[in-house]
Amino acid sequence: MVRPIEIAGMVCPNNVFLAPMAGYSDYPFRKMCRALGAGLSFTEMVSCKGLAFGNEATKKLLTTGEGETPRAVQIFGSSPVLMRATCESEELAPFDLIDINMGCPMPKIVKNGEGCALMENPVLAFQIVSECVKSGKRISVKFRTGMKEGDRLAADFAKLCEDAGACMVTVHGRTRDKIYSGPPDYGQIAEAKAAVKIPVIANGGVWNRKDVDKMIDRTGADGVMIARAAMYNPRVFCEIAGAEPPSLLEIFLIQLRETREYYGDAFATVQMRKMAAFYLKGKHGAARGKQRLFAAKTPEEVEALARELLVDPGEGTTV
Numbered sequence: 001m002v003r004p005i006e007i008a009g010m011v012c013p014n015n016v017f018l019a020p021m022a023g024y025s026d027y028p029f030r031k032m033c034r035a036l037g038a039g040l041s042f043t044e045m046v047s048c049k050g051l052a053f054g055n056e057a058t059k060k061l062l063t064t065g066e067g068e069t070p071r072a073v074q075i076f077g078s079s080p081v082l083m084r085a086t087c088e089s090e091e092l093a094p095f096d097l098i099d100i101n102m103g104c105p106m107p108k109i110v111k112n113g114e115g116c117a118l119m120e121n122p123v124l125a126f127q128i129v130s131e132c133v134k135s136g137k138r139i140s141v142k143f144r145t146g147m148k149e150g151d152r153l154a155a156d157f158a159k160l161c162e163d164a165g166a167c168m169v170t171v172h173g174r175t176r177d178k179i180y181s182g183p184p185d186y187g188q189i190a191e192a193k194a195a196v197k198i199p200v201i202a203n204g205g206v207w208n209r210k211d212v213d214k215m216i217d218r219t220g221a222d223g224v225m226i227a228r229a230a231m232y233n234p235r236v237f238c239e240i241a242g243a244e245p246p247s248l249l250e251i252f253l254i255q256l257r258e259t260r261e262y263y264g265d266a267f268a269t270v271q272m273r274k275m276a277a278f279y280l281k282g283k284h285g286a287a288r289g290k291q292r293l294f295a296a297k298t299p300e301e302v303e304a305l306a307r308e309l310l311v312d313p314g315e316g317t318t319v
């Protein structure tokens, strides 16, 4: 089930991908998940308008480097012309694949006609994909099964993306109104897979190796994409690959060091407090540990707390 995958000539070592996650999928996190076994990783969704206006915070989301090849970026917007210009921009030159977000459920995105609003605007969605394809880059699309319970849009939408020139689609097996809750709709992902020849990646509710097998068994998808399971436990990629994971503390300290290096101490303190709190989930004393973490004011304080709190049972603090 877990196997290498080729997407329009781009070879990924395996078909278990790290999903785009706004606020979390920064370069150090993506790089770490790749080192732990993710076959491909995506930046968080990047605004085409933000890039066009030269917004520095938007540009920062495109930070990438070694340990992340091939590279994938996700963009969002609703103007075919602007989106094609983004695909052709210098800023996106380091990326081998450009994913278009047509699945974001957030009101501020949907009310602009972006994200999953595009599922209800197939003419515009087609124009966006076909314009972006003209950039000569590999274009993929991530979308949902529809807007509301009962919608069955996945198969037709996958076909629309393929006809417009996309080289891969990711189907998040939930409707917009479900946000991230409930089981994925395996049936609709299977229908999307049957409707197209391009690779179909299945997303939603994959937490472990068993879920990967179940997802691929039930849908016939070519691979899976994992979001929240990685946010809580990036070592899930080792578990899926059957590899021995490094200690939680070890990976946390690398992530902290690199987050400081790429984004500075103020950002690293806030971000890595959050990450440590996620990694603590399920551990003894997690609630009190989280309180202490959120009181940390410097990366050194975050590190000291991590050395105390993120130790696996039976493990010493030798890192």
Ligand SMILES: Cc1cc2nc3c(=O)[nH]c(=O)nc-3n(C[C@H](O)[C@H](O)[C@H](O)COP(=O)(O)O)c2cc1C
Residues within 6 Å of the ligand: 019, 020, 021, 022, 023, 024, 043, 044, 045, 074, 101, 103, 104, 142, 172, 180, 203, 204, 205, 206, 225, 226, 227, 228, 229
């Ligand atoms: C905090 C958070 C941020 C997310 N940001 C994005 C995003 O930028 N682009 C996107 O396509 N999906 C985004 N998603 C959706 C995930 O990529 C994924 O489709 C969803 O969480 C379902 O996968 P899961 O069940 O493995 O969590 C986000 C999800 C979460 C939890």
